[in-house]
Amino acid sequence: MGSMWKMLRIKRLLLLSAALFLWVCSSSVTASVTYDGKSILINGQRRILISGSIHYPRSTPEMWPDLIQKAKDGGLNVIQTYVFWNGHEPSPGQIENEYGPVEWEIGAPGTAYMKWAVNMAVGLGTGVPWIMCKQEDAPDPIIDTCNGFYCEDFTPNKNYKPKMWTEAWTGWYTEFGGPIPYRPAEDLAFSVARFIQNNGSFINYYMYHGGTNFGRTAAGLFIATSYDYDAPIDEYGLLREPKWGHLRDLHKAIKLSEPALVSAYPTVTWPGKNLEVHVFQSKSACAAFLANYDTNSAAKITFQNAQYDLPPWSVSILPDCKNAVFNTARVSSQISQMKMTPVSSGAFSWQSYSDEAVSADDSDTYAANGLLEQINVTRDASDYLWYLTDVNIQPNEGFLKNGQGPVLTVMSAGHALHVFINGQLSGSSYGALENPKLTFSNNVKLRAGINKISLLSVAVGLPNGGSHYETWNTGVLGPVTLKGLNEGTRDLTNQKWSYKVGLKGEGLSLNTLSGSSSVEWVEGSLLAQKQPLTWYKTTFNAPGGNDPLALDMSSMGKGQVWINGESIGRHWPGYIARGNCGSCSYAGTFNEKKCLSNCGESSQRWYHVPRSWLKPSGNFLVVLEEWGGDPTGISLVRRTSGSVCADIYEGQPTTKNWHLLASGKVDKVQPKAQLSCAQGQKISQIKFASYGLPQGTCGSFHEGSCHAHKSYDALEKVLEENPHLRHVMVPVGFTLTTAVVAWLVIPLLLKSYYNESIKGTQVTPSAPFPYKASYWGALEDPLRCLISFFALSLAGYLIAPLIVSNYVLPAWKGAMMASFVLFLQRWKRGVFAHAFAVMVINETDRTNLASLDTLLSNAIFGLGLLALAAAAGFSMLYIAWITIAGELVVLLVGKDNLQNVKYGCYLRTLELVQVGDILQISYHKMNCGVVVSAHPSRIFPPSSSAVPAPRGYKEAAIKSLNMKR
Numbered sequence: 007m008g009s010m011w012k013m014l015r016i017k018r019l020l021l022l023s024a025a026l027f028l029w030v031c032s033s034s035v036t037a038s039v040t041y042d043g044k045s046i047l048i049n050g051q052r053r054i055l056i057s058g059s060i061h062y063p064r065s066t067p068e069m070w071p072d073l074i075q076k077a078k079d080g081g082l083n084v085i086q087t088y089v090f091w092n093g094h095e096p097s098p099g100q101i102e103n104e105y106g107p108v109e110w111e112i113g114a115p116g117t118a119y120m121k122w123a124v125n126m127a128v129g130l131g132t133g134v135p136w137i138m139c140k141q142e143d144a145p146d147p148i149i150d151t152c153n154g155f156y157c158e159d160f161t162p163n164k165n166y167k168p169k170m171w172t173e174a175w176t177g178w179y180t181e182f183g184g185p186i187p188y189r190p191a192e193d194l195a196f197s198v199a200r201f202i203q204n205n206g207s208f209i210n211y212y213m214y215h216g217g218t219n220f221g222r223t224a225a226g227l228f229i230a231t232s233y234d235y236d237a238p239i240d241e242y243g244l245l246r247e248p249k250w251g252h253l254r255d256l257h258k259a260i261k262l263s264e265p266a267l268v269s270a271y272p273t274v275t276w277p278g279k280n281l282e283v284h285v286f287q288s289k290s291a292c293a294a295f296l297a298n299y300d301t302n303s304a305a306k307i308t309f310q311n312a313q314y315d316l317p318p319w320s321v322s323i324l325p326d327c328k329n330a331v332f333n334t335a336r337v338s339s340q341i342s343q344m345k346m347t348p349v350s351s352g353a354f355s356w357q358s359y360s361d362e363a364v365s366a367d368d369s370d371t372y373a374a375n376g377l378l379e380q381i382n383v384t385r386d387a388s389d390y391l392w393y394l395t396d397v398n399i400q401p402n403e404g405f406l407k408n409g410q411g412p413v414l415t416v417m418s419a420g421h422a423l424h425v426f427i428n429g430q431l432s433g434s435s436y437g438a439l440e441n442p443k444l445t446f447s448n449n450v451k452l453r454a455g456i457n458k459i460s461l462l463s464v465a466v467g468l469p470n471g472g473s474h475y476e477t478w479n480t481g482v483l484g485p486v487t488l489k490g491l492n493e494g495t496r497d498l499t500n501q502k503w504s505y506k507v508g509l510k511g512e513g514l515s516l517n518t519l520s521g522s523s524s525v526e527w528v529e530g531s532l533l534a535q536k537q538p539l540t541w542y543k544t545t546f547n548a549p550g551g552n553d554p555l556a557l558d559m560s561s562m563g564k565g566q567v568w569i570n571g572e573s574i575g576r577h578w579p580g581y582i583a584r585g586n587c588g589s590c591s592y593a594g595t596f597n598e599k600k601c602l603s604n605c606g607e608s609s610q611r612w613y614h615v616p617r618s619w620l621k622p623s624g625n626f627l628v629v630l631e632e633w634g635g636d637p638t639g640i641s642l643v644r645r646t647s648g649s650v651c652a653d654i655y656e657g658q659p660t661t662k663n664w665h666l667l668a669s670g671k672v673d674k675v676q677p678k679a680q681l682s683c684a685q686g687q688k689i690s691q692i693k694f695a696s697y698g699l700p701q702g703t704c705g706s707f708h709e710g711s712c713h714a715h716k717s718y719d720a721l722e723k724v725l726e727e728n729p730h731l732r733h734v735m736v737p738v739g740f741t742l743t744t745a746v747v748a749w750l751v752i753p754l755l756l757k758s759y760y761n762e763s764i765k766g767t768q769v770t771p772s773a774p775f776p777y778k779a780s781y782w783g784a785l786e787d788p789l790r791c792l793i794s795f796f797a798l799s800l801a802g803y804l805i806a807p808l809i810v811s812n813y814v815l816p817a818w819k820g821a822m823m824a825s826f827v828l829f830l831q832r833w834k835r836g837v838f839a840h841a842f843a844v845m846v847i848n849e850t851d852r853t854n855l856a857s858l859d860t861l862l863s864n865a866i867f868g869l870g871l872l873a874l875a876a877a878a879g880f881s882m883l884y885i886a887w888i889t890i891a892g893e894l895v896v897l898l899v900g901k902d903n904l905q906n907v908k909y910g911c912y913l914r915t916l917e918l919v920q921v922g923d924i925l926q927i928s929y930h931k932m933n934c935g936v937v938v939s940a941h942p943s944r945i946f947p948p949s950s951s952a953v954p955a956p957r958g959y960k961e962a963a964i965k966s967l968n969m970k971r
């Protein structure tokens with residue numbers, strides 16, 4: 007590549023990207039890394055490796071430990087980074103970025119160069135395998151790898167090389183002028199599960215944390231300062247939920263399957279249209295992946311005699327070929343909505359300095375004939391290049407009389423242009439990523455004599471990939487014409503032009519404290535507003551706390567921002583995102599245009615201010631504004647979570663309690679969602695709760711066709727009673743299965759007992775004793791009621807933390823006795839009815855029988871009263887322990903909450919908080935979901951509000967745990 011200096015600021019630099027295995031938890035220093043056709047081997051062990059790209063220049067060193075810890079918590083074993091050679095050797099540089107496409111373009115010389123690079127790399131003897139992204143002809147021993155949104159169909163060029171996915175795109179970059187792309191977590195997880203089920207053994211998320219293009223290091227032309235990438239860790243270093251959590255759950259499921267994955271190739275079967283089953287069966291392990299590729303329909307797959315429900319466009323993972331522990335389309339992790347809140351320290355107090363248009367006869371300009379390519383002149387020392395020329399206008403020009411100025415037309419290769427005539431801004435124009443070229447065409451005001459034409463051409467990034475960079479021009483390359491003169495059109499293209507790199511303020515280093523003292527700044531009523539080429543400065547104190555910070559630049563146009571001399575990047579909120587955003591389904595093949603947000607808003611409004619660049623006080627903030635803006639509208643904001651939500655389904659596969667499932671002790675575990683706020687926040691408000699079929703997404707949920715109307719009250723009540731909740735468990739459920747057993751199966755069962763009983767006793771001379779009158783028949787309703795009682799109570803439950811264990815036994819007694827009384831009454835009634843109906847009896851017997859009936863009825867009524875008395879021991883709540891599916895469950899029927907019981911809601915408080923509150927939800931209902939969202943707010947000071955946990959409540963939790971063991 008000839009133009010060496012041109013490729014300095016590139017997205018990523020690699021020809022051969024050595025997998026940098028930064029072992030997060032490695033204890034031994036020496037390790038051997040090799041590979042075979044299945045996977046990378048570490049110390050002779052095949053491994054499924056999960057990696058994530060975190061680019062070191064896109065965050066501050068102070069953020070790295072936290073980012074790496076979050077990556078580890080998210081289930082990653084590898085951190086990947088490109089080497090940003092432009093940062094290490096700013097000039098001259100060299101471009102090496104996905105060389106494959108260049109080689110296709112230029113042919114033999116490209117192949118020769120690639121081979122030279124391979125020999126050089128292998129010759130280094132690093133002791134670890136080398137890989138080449140997208141290099142299909144990578145010679146041995148180099149592993150060729152895949153980059154893309156999906157890579158399941160990729161195969162390496164030799165069957166003894168492992169199948170590796172070096173860039174699994176988690177989202178896409180934002181461009182100035184474009185909307186913000188996002189990729190649904192369900193589809194990302196789906197693509198990874200498909201890759202793994204098709205022999206994949208290494209995956210690297212690009213990006214796991216995208217970060218920020220600080221300074222002028224755009225990732226390419228027109229790429230925004232934010233390089234957030236919709237990554238699992240957001241630009242600010244906060245978890246992006248549910249993406250981070252959903253991938254964490256996916257990684258758990260993959261790790262559980264690892265023994266089978268590394269020791270067998272999959273056997274593939276197709277149980278139906280769009281359905282696929284992959285089974286990895288080795289001697290000692292078995293893992294299965296069940297896939298439904300249909301974009302609209304859910305499917306049921308019968309696999310090894312069990313049935314599995316698969317939502318559209320999803321894969322379920324069964325690490326033991328039995329239990330589905332994860333489905334890519336069922337998100338268990340919480341959804342967090344982030345918000346930007348202005349810090350309270352007040353508005354900035356600004357001073358301004360007006361830069362000025364340069365003219366051709368200024369001292370430090372450089373003259374040439376004709377128009378020069380911009381980067382060739384600036385050498386990227388600045389975004390700005392002045393193109394300066396003079397235009398002589400004769401006094402007899404017609405336009406001077408009729409007032410209609412001539413039209414100046416400037417054709418530029420990009421990227422933005424400001425036109426000054428005699429020092430006055432005449433207009434601006436800019437291109438876009440898909441077409442960086444621009445044309446400025448406007449009537450301009452010229453006067454008789456010499457006119458100064460000053461064109462300020464602005465670069466926004468350097469190209470990031472592809473071949474023939476020498477053809478990628480920037481700047482005013484012409485033609486430049488003036489139309490509407492007496493002579494017609496005057497072509498200015500080839501006349502004498504003068505050049506000046508950068509703005510005057512840049513030359514004076516106005517972005518630094520020392521440089522800024524070299525000019526006079528004005529303030530108050532003299533403060534420049536909506537003026538082009540203006541510098542603004544102020545100082546501010548760092549806000550307390552650890553929340554990430556940003557500048558809200560929405561009142562500004564385009565320029566650059568520095569804090570304490572460090573550039574936080576280019577701002578360009580004046581560039582509004584074009585396009586139609588609409589809604590986006592996770593199902594169906596994803597591309598970077600499919601899911602977009604922010605249409606009609608600034609492409610980028612907020613600009614990350616790293617905490618570590620701030621001092622406690624006196625931070626020096628400088629804004630260079632090209633277009634003109636209102637600096638008083640700039641504010642410092644902190645990024646926090648505003649709302650957290652969870653939306654979960656019964657039958658949702660979960661890795662939680664995997665050991666229970668695997669042990670065979672239970673066949674189903676209750677899925678649970680966990681809601682948590684950041685440090686220093688507490689749950690302040692429940693915004694929405696629906697047990698049923700809620701619709702919508704986090705922030706805009708609404709009730710669906712099925713909704714328990716007390717869902718909200720139950721949660722609200724707990725919050726009222728425990729304003730400083732740390733952990734709340736909200737299993738919301740309704741065991742339909744149990745109720746169905748009670749009402750359908752029990753009568754059948756009892757009837758068959760009854761039939762058995764009369765077969766053996768054919769002694770009755772007349773008609774057989776009917777079922778209704780038998781004690782089998784009499785058991786029917788009481789059993790139904792008893793079971794329903796437990797089922798419904800299990801389902802619906804609201805607990806006040808104080809009263810748990812005291813009421814366990816009375817509740818059991820009450821329920822049992824009530825059922826027994828009902829049984830006696832039924833049986834007695836059946837016996838007597840039968841007697842009256844079939845026995846041939848005289849009047850005396852009839853009277854005696856009738857009084858016995860009455861007597862028995864009274865006795866049974868008395869028993870009923872006793873049962874009630876037992877129950878009366880707890881006027882507030884009925885409580886019971888019951889064992890269902892091997893788990894001990896606390897069960898309460900609250901007097902005030904019968905409605906909740908009926909519909910199924912229960913809540914259990916575990917502890918009280920000072921910082922970081924967690925709300926846990928689980929549910930128990932078929933094909934119904936539950937949604938709970940909570941509104942966290944801050945606690946000040948965080949440590950002073952701890953409240954001791956009630957005793958009774960903790961006991962309940964401990965008992966429950968003991969039973970599980």
Ligand SMILES: *[C@@H]1O[C@H](CO)[C@@H](O)[C@H](O)[C@H]1NC(C)=O
Pocket residue numbers: 165203204205271272274
């Ligand atoms: C997995 O790899 C084996 C061996 O290369 C191959 O035979 C098989 O077709 C692959 N299976 C899938 C699903 O890609």
Ligand SMILES: *[C@@H]1O[C@H](CO)[C@@H](O)[C@H](O)[C@H]1NC(C)=O
Pocket residue numbers: 378379382
């Ligand atoms: C860059 O500038 C040099 C002179 O400094 C000139 O020789 C060369 O042709 C220019 N290249 C382009 C692409 O304009």
Ligand SMILES: *[C@@H]1O[C@H](CO)[C@@H](O)[C@H](O)[C@H]1NC(C)=O
Pocket residue numbers: 848849850851
């Ligand atoms: C009624 O029948 C019982 C035997 O079934 C007998 O002992 C009794 O004397 C009878 N009473 C009358 C009034 O017939």
